[in-house]
Every structure is written in C-alpha cells, then in structure tokens.
Amino acid sequence: MGLLELKIIKFVLIFLSVSFIGQNISGQALIKGSLSDIKGEGLSDINIMIYPTNRTILVAYAVSDSVGHFQVSVKIESDSLDIETNSMQYRRERIRVANISQMVKFTLIPDIKQLETFTVKATPIEKRGDTISYLVSSFAGKEDRAIVDVLRRMPGIEVEPNGRILYQGLPLQKFYVEGLDLMDGRYGVVSNNLPHCSVSAVEILENHQPVRILEDRTSTIQSSLNLKLKRDVTTTGTANVGVGLSPTLWDANITPMIFTKDFQVVTSYQTNNTGKDESQQLKVFTLDDLLKDADHPVENPEMLTIQTVNPPGINQNLYLDNNVHLLNFNGLLRLNRDFQLRSNLYYINDNQKAKATQQRTLYTPTDTLIFTENINNYLHNNYLLSEFTLSRNVKKNYLSNSLKIQTRWDKREGVLLNGNESIEQSLKSPLQSISNELQSVNPVGKYLVDFQSYISYDNSPHSLEVTPGQFELVLNQETPFEKVTQQIDLKRFYADHAASLVFSWKKLNFTPRLGITYRRQMLESHILLTRHEEETSAGTDFSNALDGSQTRVYTQTEVEYRKSSFTIKAKLPLSWQHVQLSDQDLKRGQTLCRVLFDPKLSVNYQMNGFWRVNSSWSFTHSLGDMDKAHYGYILRNYRVLNQNAASLSETSRHSFSSYLSYRNPITSFFNTFSYIYAISHDNLMYSSIVQDDGTTVLQSFLLPNTSLSHNLHGQTSKYFAATKTTISFQANVSQRNRKSLMNEELFNTKNLFYNFVPGANVRITSWLNAEYELNASYIRTFIENDRKNNISMIKHKVNVFAFPTNNQLISFKSEYYDYKGSNNIFVDMLYRYTVKKRKIDLELRWNNIFNSKNYTSYEASAFTVWESTYVLRPSQLFVSVKFSF
C-alpha cells in the first residue's frame, strides 16, 4: 500500500454507505451491517452499540461475527440513532442514522488502547511494608473468648473447623507469639486457648519466608501471623474434666500457658483411666520426620518381651485398662545473636492391665499341637523425652540443631497360666538414648547446599526373669529349677550424614543426594539359672559378646519418561555395604561386603478419565538387621530360646504389582482391582523345636529357601440417587506359600485368607444416616497340601448417626457376632451438646451398654493359628465438660 493511498484513506476514513431498506413503521428497526479494516478484511468481535441520539444509555448492541457482519434490532421511539463501534484494537467511531431498518458499513483504523491499570485501594487497615496490623479490640465481639474467635472476623482471615488458619485462602506458614515460634505448627493449643483480651494486635506478615537464607532465592506467597500481646506477661489456659462409672473413671486435662516477649511456656497435664492412650501424642510429629527416620535403627530394640497378645482391631478404649499421667512442657527462650532455644519435654507415667486368653495351634505334617495361655499382664511405663532445639535463622545461613534425650524405666510383669502351670515373668527394660540432628543450609557458589547429620547413641540393659525356670532340657539337664534370668546389655551408635544440592537444568529439577551411614553396636548377654537359691551362669553357649559394625555409602538416581497418558519411571538406588560381626568369647564372626542395586520400574497409563492402569516391578535386596544376629542363645520370652548363629540374613525379593481401576463419578460407579505377586529368596531358614510344654528353641540355619505370595484385592461401590443409598462390596484373597522347619521336619505350608465385606450406607434424612456392614473372614492352613483347619468368622456392624440440631450429636455403634454358639453384642452410645456462646462442650458417653466381657480374633502365619480372646472394659457411663479459663 502506497503513501498516496493512505492519504486518501485519511479523507474517507469513515466511508459509510446507507442503503434504504424500508420505513420504520412498527417502531422496530433492523440494522444490519459490516465492519472491515482499510484492506477490506472483515473485522470480528467488534462491539456495535446503539444509543438514542446524544445520549449515553445503550439501548441495543451487537458483536460482529467472524466475517465482520452484524445485525441488531432497535425498538425505540426516536427519529434517529447513534451507532458506535468499540474495540481494543480499533478507533471508536460514531455515526448518526435514521431510526429505520438499513445496512451500515464501517471501515475502522487501528488504534491500540491503553487500559489504565488500577487496583482497588487498600482497606483502612494499617499497612506498612509487608505487614498488616489489625487491632483486636475493634474486631472482638461480645461472645468471643479465644483469639481464634476474633481471627474469624478479621477480613482475609479464615479458620477451618480443624483449627487451621488461612490468610487470603492460604494456610499460615508460621504462627508466632511476640515473634517466637513455640509450637512449631501445633499452634491450635495457643490459638484456641489464648483469650483475645490479652492480645493487642494481630500482625500478618505477607510473603514471609521463615528460612531467611532463602528469602531472596525463593519467593513465597504465604503469610505468617504474629500476635502482639498487651501486657509483658500473659498467663492463661484451658481445662477439660470428665468423670464416670464404674469403677470410678476420670479424664482430665489442664493446659496453662505463659507468654512474654523473650520467654514463652505452654504446659499441659493430662490424666485418664478411660482407655485413652495419651502417649499417642508423642508418636508422630510431622510426616516429614516420619519419612526421614525410615533408615534409622529402631528406637527401642525390645529384644526381650513378656508374653502378650497383639491388640485386637477394635477401638482401643474398649479394652485398654489404663491409668495414665502425662506432663508436657514447651518452652522457648530468645537468646543473643539471633539464636533461639526451644525445649519440649514430655513425661508419661502409664500403668496398664491386660487380660487375655490365647490359644495357639501348631500344625506339622504328622501332628497338631494346641497350647492355651491365660495372660495377665501389668505394665508400668515411665518415659521421659526431652528435646532441645537451638536455631539460628539469618540472611547468611540457616542452622537448626536438635538434641533429643530419651529415658525409659519400663517394668512389665506377667502371670501366665499355661495349662496347669503358673509362670511369672518380670521384665525390666530401661532405655537411655541420646540423638542429635543438625540441618544447615549454606550457599556454595550459585547453589544452596543442604547438609544433614544424624547421630545417635543408646543403651538398653534389659533383664527378664521367669519363674519357675524353663527349658530345663537344654539349660539344666532335664531337672526343674527355680528361675531363669536373661540379661542383655545392648549399646548402639549410629551416624548418618548426607548432603544434597538443588539445581535445575532446562525443565528438570535435580536433587542429587550422597550419604554415608555408620553403625556400631555391642551386644552382651547372659542367661543365669537360679537353683536352690543360688545363681549360676548357664554357660558360654548362652551368652553373647558381639561386636558389630556396618558401613553404608549410598546414592540415588531417578529417571522418568512420559508421553501423553503414559509414564515410565525408574528408580536406581545404589549402595555399598560392609558388615562385620565378631564374638570374642565364642570366637565366631563374619564379614560381609555387598554392592546392592535395587531397581524399581513402574508404568502408568490413564485412559479417558475413567480407566487407569499401573504396573510396577521391583527387585530389592536387603541385609538382615544386626539386632537379630547373635551366636549365643537368648531367651526372648518365657517360651522362646533363640540363636541366630548362621550368617546375616540376605533376602532378595522380586515384586510385581498391577492395579486397574474404572471410576465413573457421573454414574457413581467405582471399581478397583489390584494384584500383587512377590517371590523372595532368603539364605536363612528358621527352625523351631517345640517341646511338649510349648517352649520353643528357635535357630537359624543356612538353607536357601523361596517363598511366594499372591494378593488379590477388589472393591466396587455404587451410589443410588433415588434411594440415597450406597452399596459396596470388598474382597481380599491372599495366599502365601513357604517352606517351614519345625521339630526337624521340613515341609511346605500354604496359608489362605479370604475376607468379604458387603455393606450399605443410607442417608435417611439430612440429619440422620445409618450404615450396615457384614465382615466375613476365613482362614485356611495347608500343610503339604493337606487342609488342617477351616476357620470362619462373620461379624455384623450397624452404626447410626443423628444431628437433631446443629449443636447436638447422637451416635450408636454396634457390632454383633456369633462365636462358638454364643452371641456377642457391643453397643456404644454418644451424646454431645455444645453450648455455643460459652464455648463449652458437654459429652455423655455410654460404652459397652450390654456389658459384653470378651472379644475374639484370629491370626495365622505359616503353620500357626492364634485365637485371642481379650477381656474388655465393663459397661461404663461417662460425662465430660470442656472449657477455658
């Protein structure tokens, strides 16, 4: 296009042709038209707006179509109209035409508009930098008690039912009181209990990065919250008190707290005898910690036990007969030079009684042995955990060092009736352990290097006394004796050091990790026999002086390939391990050196949103735990004498799993199906020599063997909207095959487990729902393909939940089963009433209404079946109230 043409266009900028179509008689005019640019190309998505002349109120409009045409009908009483075009890319044009049906044509010239950027002005809350400050007094209402009630009213802040606080929809990163982070994420204790009248302002720290070295490197969109207190010293708290019958029951919890600018304390005392296990509070801190600890040696080795029964799969407060006291102290102190010291202390005193009957059936190709034990155990647990964390969080680096000291003085006593013989067991299992964990983030060139160190040392001098003495055949030339004592002293040292670096290349992120662990342990043990009130050693075969060490160097690499709905992943961990064991007294030992490669491959495929298929294969090698190897005998419990004198166990395992699911949320039809097959090769075989009285000598032998397992799981459910009912069905089938060695017979064992669970869930009204479930399980044991048993158990469960009003809850839970011809029924009832204004919860609980005495469950392994009958807590009525002060 030449210059001249452009000039001409300037003059005919708005060339419009008006063609006469017809008189506007009906008062409705149909205006058709077209829009084009100067090249004559039709323009789409242009607004055509019709105004009465000289007015700004739009009466009709149209948008041009893909070729630039439009059509709009106008119904106003007026002689003429203004037609205006408007769009982002072209200049606005306005023409006046008669109010009659007609054709119009626009030629538009480009003109990119600049929209002015704007943001709504900040609300009149004080805002400086990245901090917003809310005055508590201007938001607090009459009914509010705790600071959390006021937080709810503040704009931008939301509190979820579980107590989590969100700011602008995002969870808080840190919850500070006077700039100190006392509770480390468990801030609910503070926010729910701190009265709002002691807080002067709530500060929101926007885009707050708590690890300061990362401040300029990674941006966060999350905020943290800081509470400014009115007074220099604030003391407050909460309480929960409950009582019940019978016998006398209590459940109390009192949580006082103190806050100052440089020193903060939250303490708690909790006690109950209602079957609530307070020690659970200590067990899990964060998921992160759980994953990290996976490779560390078990915290409490528990090499010796008194005979117990595994807990049944029912609600703990039905059977746990306890009397527990928990003291918890959390303190934080601000030190010089940006250091902070936090200490978290827990003390637990827990006394438990457990009563159960266990019937153990052992099968061999030629024989069936049945032993019955009546178990009466008394557990006295004393546990002190102290954790001290020193941290420094500045721009240059991040450092956090946490020292953990644990002390246990556990005592367990058991009186056991084995047939007619009464056996007393007494175990003292103290533990001292100290561990130190250090994490630091430091810049090295362009990258940040994350260094982690974990060092631990523990000592467990345990002793088990059994009266009268057992294993007289092995220990005392077939002569009965008064008492056998097993003494163990285990000292362990463990160190794990690892460094990882984070860097990116193209679209991939790499986190290479290199680490080294070293473990050293000393095991000393002796068996002592008491004969005629005289204690003598059982001899060198029954003692250990084992010195063990293990070194492991590891790296990890991951590879991933994906193409649309296909993903193939491979994990390739490589490690070098060196294990050395030597027993000076027995003059035995071994050295093992291995390079282990444990590949894992998985394939994932997804199809049209409904179908999903996953398959994976892994080949893993594992070396046995050093805690389990010893050349001399150890009396593990009153009836197991154990020697693992063969080499360290080495297991290699192929595992194949596949998963198929069809899930249709539109028809509410969900199905999943999975199959896992595993084959393991083990170099060791465990031999059990079971004597007439049930005592067992357990030894390991070098005898390579293979075991197989198949697991099938299927699940289906369908929701029927018409009846507001969900019908579901679950099935589990598993089979295990292995070789077993018992009483010098080597034989094949096969275990079959079936479990079928049909169920229904009905929503009767919006405030009432009920569910029913049937649980049928079957156990079968085959010895050399000969079926030895056929156990079946069918249980029915019915639960009803009702919410008559918003602050009331009523629930009934019941379970019924028939066991050896007698009916067993368990019913629990709960009523909860919340006084909303005063934030008081009242609760009435009636457990085990029909006062059922026992609960029975089954377990099976290779050639053994356990039938355990637990003595339950009696029928109990319990009332509790929760409030704050």
Next chain:
Amino acid sequence: MRYIYIFLLFTISLPCFSQNPFDNQITDIEPVEFIITYSMKYQEDSLNPNFKPQEDMVLFLGKKISKYMSYNFYIGDSMVRKVSSFEEFEKLTTDLKNPLPFVKFQIELFKNYPIGKLTCLDHIIGGSFKYEEEMDLFKWQLKNDTTSIMGYKVQKATCKFGGRNWIAWFCPDLPYNDGPYKFHGLPGLIVKVNDTRFHYLFEMTSIKKPGHELKIDITDRSYIETTKQGFFKAQDAFRNDIISRAKDAGFNSEEQQAMARRMAQKNNPIELK
C-alpha cells in the same frame, strides 16, 4: 495423627493436584493481554445468610479467548507445574512448612475455545471433567440505569441464568465482552454482577497488564468428557454420597460424619440448574 489427618484433608481438597500433575502436557493458546481480578462473595449455605466467604478470582483476557479461575488455584497450579517427579510432588504436598494454597474452586472456564464454545474444566474428587456449552448462554436485557463504579461509567443489564436472576454492570469503555464466571456477551467488561438474592456477588478489584509474558494455557489431563448435566449429576452424587467417599479415602466414622455435616452446609451452587 493430627498431621496425617491434615494431610489427608489436604489431598482430598486438592484432587486435581493429586493425580501426577507433572504427567500433564500444557498447551499454550494465546498471550494474555490483561489480567482482571474479581472478588467473589458467596453464601455457601442457603440457610445461613451470615456466613459469606470471599474468594479472589482471575480472568485472563487474550485477543479472542479468555480463561477464568480462582486465584489460589492459579497459584497452586503454578507451584505444581514446577514439579517434575513424584518425589518432588510428594514433598510439595506433604511439606507442612510451605504448603500448597487451599483451593476451594477448581473450575477453569475458557470462553471462545474452541471458537464459538465455552469450555468448562472442573474437578470432583475422583475425576477431572470437561464439558462444552454454546457461547450464546445469556439473553441480556439492557436497562436504563447507569452509575459509576471505581471511576468507570457502567450501565445495568439483567438476565436469567442457572435458575437465578442476575444484575450486571458493564463498562463500554472497557471493550471486552467478558466477565467473571460464565458471564459474558455485553458490549463492555462486566465490572460487577450479582444475583437478586445476593447469594453470589462478583466485583472487579483490579486490571493489570501481565508483568512478563504470560499465556492462556490449557492442561491436557485425561478428562472425563461429559455435558453440563452430566457434571452436575456427578457433583450431586458426590455431595449425597460423601460418607462412603470419605470412608474410601480412609477417614474414620467421626470424620466421615463431620465431612457430611460440612458438605450439607455447602448447598448453594452458583447454577441451580
């Protein structure tokens, strides 16, 4: 236990993030010209007019196409997109110190994509859904009322949509025929829109040009392709069947009941039919 509970609650509230998000291909459609933010106030429980949560929503305007989603979802999605392996993803979802934003609304609306259609992507635990609607959803009636909102001269228009009567205020000086949610088709950007009972209120809070190059994009998941009615059916089934779904996810009976109670209070969707 508390943390595992939070973790579960978290993953259950982020279903769309939880299915290997890094497996998904992302298709760029066109550059973003303007970013409009809206504040949405809505009455979650039709019986409780006192509880009206607020949520920030974003509208990305391109030349021909626009994308609408919640701000938190946009942020969370951007965080997840940086992830390239399952381990990193696990770390992201379990990192309690730096968690993903809490996403209440996972709807993504594409107007005029494909041409002449409105594409809606949404998620219900257990599946990602996709449905299309025609663009001419709204029969707007222009009203004579004009006013000024945040300095913009706006005119009123009304329509019936999704079982509610709506009042919109649009600004002819902002010549985008777009608006929050599915609302569009007026000769100017919708600056404010609410239903006559004030159960839903959208108000524009900002207009920005993107600070750096930004694309309207769509994530290629394996979507369940359905219709609007099919999606609503799935949504109703999820609401009514919450107890068994919570049970499948491993929640105990007390938690299942609590979730059902919470769900019962979320009974006021923007489109009633």
